[in-house]
Amino acid sequence: KNEVEQSPQNLTAQEGEFITINCSYSVGISALHWLQQHPGGGIVSLFMLSSGKKKHGRLIATINIQEKHSSLHITASHPRDSAVYICAVEPLNNNDMRFGAGTRLTVKP
Amino acid sequence: DTGVSQDPRHKITKRGQNVTFRCDPISEHNRLYWYRQTLGQGPEFLTYFQNEAQLEKSRLLSDRFSAERPKGSFSTLEIQRTEQGDSAMYLCASSRGQGEKLFFGSGTQLSVL
Numbered sequence: 020k021n022e023v024e025q026s027p028q029n030l031t032a033q034e035g036e037f038i039t040i041n042c043s044y045s046v047g048i049s050a051l052h053w054l055q056q057h058p059g060g061g062i063v064s065l066f067m068l069s070s071g072k073k074k075h076g077r078l079i080a081t082i083n084i085q086e087k088h089s090s091l092h093i094t095a096s097h098p099r100d101s102a103v104y105i106c107a108v109e110p111l112n113n114n115d116m117r118f119g120a121g122t123r124l125t126v127k128p
Numbered sequence: 129d130t131g132v133s134q135d136p137r138h139k140i141t142k143r144g145q146n147v148t149f150r151c152d153p154i155s156e157h158n159r160l161y162w163y164r165q166t167l168g169q170g171p172e173f174l175t176y177f178q179n180e181a182q183l184e185k186s187r188l189l190s191d192r193f194s195a196e197r198p199k200g201s202f203s204t205l206e207i208q209r210t211e212q213g214d215s216a217m218y219l220c221a222s223s224r225g226q227g228e229k230l231f232f233g234s235g236t237q238l239s240v241l
Contacts, residue, residue, distance in 0.1 A: 023170075050227045062171075062219065062232035069227065105170050109227065114184050116161070118170035 022046050025106050025119035032126050038093040040122045042106030045087065053080050053091050054105040056121065062105070065091070096126045134220050134233035141210055142241050148206045149236045153222030157231070160203050162195055163219040164188070165235070171219055177203060210240045 023044045032038055042051070053065040066073050066080040068089065073080050077096075082089040093100055106119040133152045141147050153160045158179055163171035174193070175185045179200040192210075197203040207214055220233040 052230060054230075054232075059234075061234050062221075064229050064231065067227070067229050107170070114176055114226065115173040115186055116163075118163075118172070120168070120170045 021120070022117045023106055023108055023119040025104075025122050027122060028120070029123045030125070032096050032124070034097060034126055034128050036096050036126075038096050038100075038124065038126075040091045040104050040106075040124070042089045042091070042119055043087060044089075044106075044108045044117070046108065046117070047111040048084075048087075048108040049111050050109045051082055051089050052107040052109075052116075053089070054107060056103040056105060058102075065104075093124075098126045098128050101125050132220055132222050132231050132233035134218075134236050136236055137234060138237045138239075140239045140241065143210060143212060145210055146206065146208045147210055147238065148204055149218055149220075149238075150202060150204050151220030151222075151233055152202045153220070154231055155201070157222035157224055158200075159223045159225055159228075160197055161221045161223075161230070162203070162205050163221065165217045165219055166215075174205075174218075207238075210238075212240050214238060215240045 026041045050069045056062045068082045077094045079092040103121040103123050105121045107116050135150045161176040162174040165171040175195050177197040180197050192208045195205045217235045217237050219235045221230045223230050
């Protein structure tokens with residue numbers, strides 16, 4: 020079993036819909052990252068969380084350390100949000116970041 | 129452009145050849161990471177540097193792989209005697225330190241024929 024599990028694996032939405040991507044992990048962590056990867060490989064860091072909630076524009080990320088769970092929400096989704104969203108965790112006392120397999124989001128106009 | 133840059137963007141090589149990739153991190157970043165990503169999968173950690181010191185190395189990294197960061201600035205990743213299973217995207221990232229935001233390069237796509 021992968022230490023970082025994301026759901027769903029694939030997600031198709033209509034423009035304007037509210038989107039939620041989930042991440043569960045099984046190790047103690049010092050931080051969790053949400054990353055966005057567009058076709059062609061470029062990865063952009065969206066959020067780095069160690070507790071609570073962060074918001075940037077239409078994106079919101081939350082984390083529950085006790086439940087070992089994080090969610091990424093996209094409000095008023097747009098076709099340009101289409102990408103792979105990857106959850107990654109930094110284990111406590113360890114620096115080999117563990118990545119989820121990613122959630123492929125397609126937003127249709 | 130003051131982002132993380134990687135060179136080359138693409139590399140095609142024959143099995144058995146050696147290849148070397150370069151990563152130039154953001155200049156004030158102490159940490160530099162190498163990852164490998166295959167199609168449809170998330171990145172896998174390979175190794176990381178704190179300044180010039182290589183502090184951790186994944187079990188995935190066989191003896192054919194070596195990485196250096198000689199002056200704590202740019203880093204190189206060398207793969208000796210390449211195998212077809214080495215074909216992947218090799219990603220470099222840098223950060224100010226642990227728990228800090230990561231900045232990724234565009235990657236080097238390696239194809240071993």
